[in-house]
Amino acid sequence: QKEVEQNSGPLSVPEGAIASLNCTYSDRGSQSFFWYRQYSGKSPELIMFIYSNGDKEDGRFTAQLNKASQYVSLLIRDSQPSDSATYLCALKTNDYKLSFGAGTTVTVRA
Amino acid sequence: SAVISQKPSRDICQRGTSLTIQCQVDSQVTMMFWYRQQPGQSLTLIATANQGSEATYESGFVIDKFPISRPNLTFSTLTVSNMSPEDSSIYLCSVPQGQDLGGYTFGSGTRLTVV
Numbered sequence: 001q002k003e004v005e006q007n008s009g010p011l012s013v014p015e016g017a018i019a020s021l022n023c024t025y026s027d028r029g030s031q032s033f034f035w036y037r038q039y040s041g042k043s044p045e046l047i048m049f050i051y052s053n054g055d056k057e058d059g060r061f062t063a064q065l066n067k068a069s070q071y072v073s074l075l076i077r078d079s080q081p082s083d084s085a086t087y088l089c090a091l092k093t094n095d096y097k098l099s100f101g102a103g104t105t106v107t108v109r110a
Numbered sequence: 111s112a113v114i115s116q117k118p119s120r121d122i123c124q125r126g127t128s129l130t131i132q133c134q135v136d137s138q139v140t141m142m143f144w145y146r147q148q149p150g151q152s153l154t155l156i157a158t159a160n161q162g163s164e165a166t167y168e169s170g171f172v173i174d175k176f177p178i179s180r181p182n183l184t185f186s187t188l189t190v191s192n193m194s195p196e197d198s199s200i201y202l203c204s205v206p207q208g209q210d211l212g213g214y215t216f217g218s219g220t221r222l223t224v225v
Binding site for chain 1: 155214215216219
C-alpha cells in the first residue's frame with residue numbers, strides 16, 4: 001500500500017463552486033500533512049499544512065484532518081480559474097521526509 | 111522562509127553524459143532533499159543530503175548514478191550520471207521552512223531532457 005493515496009482526478013468544477021480534494025494515508029504515526037499547489041511547469045508551492053484534528057482555514061482554502069480515519073482533505077471555496085493546477089497531498093514521515101500522493105489536477109471552468 | 115536558487119533551470123543533454131544541478135539556500139539548513147518528478151507524475155524522493163556525511167538514498171536510487179555533495183549548510187549539488195532518456199525529468203531540491211511541523215520549500219526545478 002502506498003503511503004499516501006490521493007484521488008487522482010482530474011476534477012473539473014465551475015467557477016464559484018467548491019472543489020473538494022481527498023487523501024488517505026497508511027501510517028497512523030504521521031504527524032503533519034501538507035497541501036501543495038503546482039502550476040504547469042512550476043515547482044510545488046505550499047498552500048496549507050495541518051497537524052491537529054479538525055479544520056484549518058486560510059482564505060478560500062480549508063484543510064481538514066481526521067487522524068482516526070486517516071484522511072486529510074482540502075476544500076477550495078469560490079473556485080477561480082487561477083486555482084486551476086495540480087494539488088499534491090503530502091505527509092512528513094518520522095525521519096522528516098515528505099511523501100507525496102499522486103496529485104489531483106483541478107480545472108476551474110469560467 | 112528559506113529562498114532557494116536552483117540552476118540550471120533546464121538543459122538538453124546527450125545520453126552517456128552527466129549533469130550537475132546546484133541549489134543555493136539563503137540560510138543555513140540542516141537537511142536538504144532532492145526529488146525527481148517524471149513527466150505527468152508526482153514527486154519521488156531521491157536522497158537526503160547531509161552536511162558532513164554521505165547522502166542517504168531512497169530505494170531505487172544509488173550513489174553511482176546520483177552522486178550528491180553537501181559541502182556546507184547552504185549548498186548542495188546533485189549529479190545525474192551516465193544519462194539515458196529515462197532520466198528525462200524535473201529535478202528539485204527542497205529544504206524545511208523552519209518550524210518542526212512546518213512545510214518545505216522547493217527550488218524552481220531543473221527540467222532535464224536526455225536525447
